[in-house]
Amino acid sequence: MSTPAALSFDPALLSALSGARLVAALTGAGISAESGISTFRDPDGLWARFDPHELATPSAFARDPKRVWDWYAWRRERVAAAQPNAGHLALAQLERRVPAFALITQNVDGLHQRAGSRIVIELHGNITRVKCSREGTTVERWDETAPGVPRCPVCGALLRPDVVWFEEPLPESALAAAQHAAERCDVMLVVGTSAEVYPAAALPASAKATGATVVEINPNSTPLSGEADFVLAGPAGQVLPALVARIRGPR
Numbered sequence: 001m002s003t004p005a006a007l008s009f010d011p012a013l014l015s016a017l018s019g020a021r022l023v024a025a026l027t028g029a030g031i032s033a034e035s036g037i038s039t040f041r042d043p044d045g046l047w048a049r050f051d052p053h054e055l056a057t058p059s060a061f062a063r064d065p066k067r068v069w070d071w072y073a074w075r076r077e078r079v080a081a082a083q084p085n086a087g088h089l090a091l092a093q094l095e096r097r098v099p100a101f102a103l104i105t106q107n108v109d110g111l112h113q114r115a116g117s118r119i120v121i122e123l124h125g126n127i128t129r130v131k132c133s134r135e136g137t138t139v140e141r142w143d144e145t146a147p148g149v150p151r152c153p154v155c156g157a158l159l160r161p162d163v164v165w166f167e168e169p170l171p172e173s174a175l176a177a178a179q180h181a182a183e184r185c186d187v188m189l190v191v192g193t194s195a196e197v198y199p200a201a202a203l204p205a206s207a208k209a210t211g212a213t214v215v216e217i218n219p220n221s222t223p224l225s226g227e228a229d230f231v232l233a234g235p236a237g238q239v240l241p242a243l244v245a246r247i248r249g250p251r
């Protein structure tokens with residue numbers, strides 16, 4: 001069932017959402033596109049302009065830590081200058097309208113929290129945090145103007161962004177919380193993700209296998225589109241506010 005961005009919704013979808021006890025949302029880079037943050041795999045995305053093997057792996061950091069640090073510092077600046085958009089705000093509102101809500105994100109930009117979402121499961125870390133590359137401890141302050149890569153004030157190892165790189169495992173507790181929500185939710189909204197990167201991409205199938213209604217919100221089709229119960233083919237910043245406005249519940 002496919003809905004173009006005509007913004008009229010199938011009554012069965014509205015009824016599933018209105019009757020849901022637990023709603024889960026899985027978000028990806030597409031939800032932040034309307035905030036001016038680049039996605040990864042779109043034609044103008046980051047992975048069309050940069051090689052992830054040179055920038056987003058532990059071996060890239062070992063080879064050229066300064067290059068990796070500077071790339072993330074550039075992205076951190078872009079994120080700091082961006083604002084949450086109507087899609088982020090709609091999900092924050094939805095959290096307050098349904099009995100229980102779990103927001104699972106692959107994004108590292110912190111825009112869900114800035115939009116007011118209270119509980120956010122971050123599968124791939126957060127670019128605004130920095131950690132010690134040896135001990136993994138979060139470091140609150142560092143000197144961005146220092147030559148080279150800043151060092152851990154405790155052990156002297158290089159600092160690195162607190163994000164998950166290719167070849168690294170996801171944070172165990174975040175993945176467990178996401179899996180738990182996927183298996184218990186009544187509805188899962190899958191927003192702005194190419195559904196190509198695992199293990200996040202397996203969560204909609206877990207939700208569906210345990211009986212949830214899976215709803216994809218994305219202007220483009222993905223490997224999930226054929227499996228989803230409903231496809232809302234439009235930008236998240238338009239589709240989500242219209243959808244959330246149709247959900248009964250406390251404001």
Ligand code: OAD
Nearest residue numbers: 028029030033039040041106192193194197218220235236
């Ligand atoms: P991708 O760049 O792979 O996919 C972005 C998706 O957003 C695409 O399917 C677009 O069609 C869709 N999109 C674009 N604009 C949109 C809009 N306005 N509203 C809704 N959808 C829109 O990003 P992710 O799926 O998040 O991982 O990528 C997953 C992971 O791959 C990222 O977390 C990152 C990357 O490598 C790491 O860095 C570990």
